[in-house]
Amino acid sequence: MMTDRNGLIRLIFDRLHGFFGPQNWWPADTPFEVIVGAILTQNTSWKNVARAVANLRDHGLLSFEALCAVPEPLLAELIRSSGYYNQKARKLKAFCRHVCETGHAGLDGFLAQDTDTLRSELLRIRGVGPETADSIVLYAAHKPSFVVDTYTHRVFSRHGWVQESPSYDELRGFFMDCLEPDVGLFQELHALLVRTGHLFCRKTPRCGGCPLEGLRAGTAAG
Known part of the structure; x- marks a missing residue:
């Protein structure tokens, strides 16, 4: 059964993937x-x-x-x-x-x-x-271990989906505990969050036009 947290992450993924398209990250040959x-x-x-x-x-x-x-x-x-x-x-x-x-x-x-x-x-x-x-x-290694970075922290804390200053392991656990261990999903979601942070969720945020605009804790998902 899908948890609320799982549903939130899936909604975030769908919005970002629909906006940016597939990222196919990491750029490397080996x-x-x-x-x-x-x-x-x-x-x-x-x-x-x-x-x-x-x-x-x-x-x-x-x-x-x-x-x-x-x-x-x-x-x-x-x-x-x-x-x-x-x-x-x-x-x-x-x-x-x-x-x-x-x-x-x-x-x-x-x-x-x-x-x-x-x-x-x-x-x-x-x-x-x-x-x-x-x-x-x-x-x-292509094994399911979610990557947390500055952009992940910034996007999720600013939207109120996690506490303001979670530890690395706490934020990683946010994803690991509710998502199926899917390498492709983990890779794409991480890359999409990086893209969002790079273009919109900067140190000084640019919220206008962000695909996650209006999607905050306590607001209706749509």
Whole structure:
């Protein structure tokens, strides 16, 4: 039986999908490229990440084996456009070392773990927080773990659907507890919320013309 929360999320999805159309996010050719992008996108825009990823591709470094072998100082220079490039180079190398040292059958074996085990292991890697871990689980491993980001928080708190300052796990649980574990739905809904936040639910909101305009807690859905 569909809960009220489930119905709300489905309504939000239908409105956003009808307005924006399918997003087909994450833009990457391989699971490893997703992982690289998920780490590089911390504290920067996707435009800057795309430049760094393209630079790695041009140098033949968009594979797990190649990135394991490249010296960290060179890696840092190649991802300079992503910002905090020394820290992010360390994070990428830490991810590679973890996969190599934990006895998995390479990257494929690492990603083949069940959802909860994979997420827990990712969170033990230096520099991988909850949002990055869930991005890797959902988009690289194609397992159902909802990704919460600034835009998700902003859209849902401003409309009164969640408390003003929920923790990451509380907001993630809002979705995980009431939706079926559907990877395609999770991916599309996350991408649609990002698009909404980027265009309308900014730091200074642009509510006029937003597909969610008028849909607030306590108002009639329509």
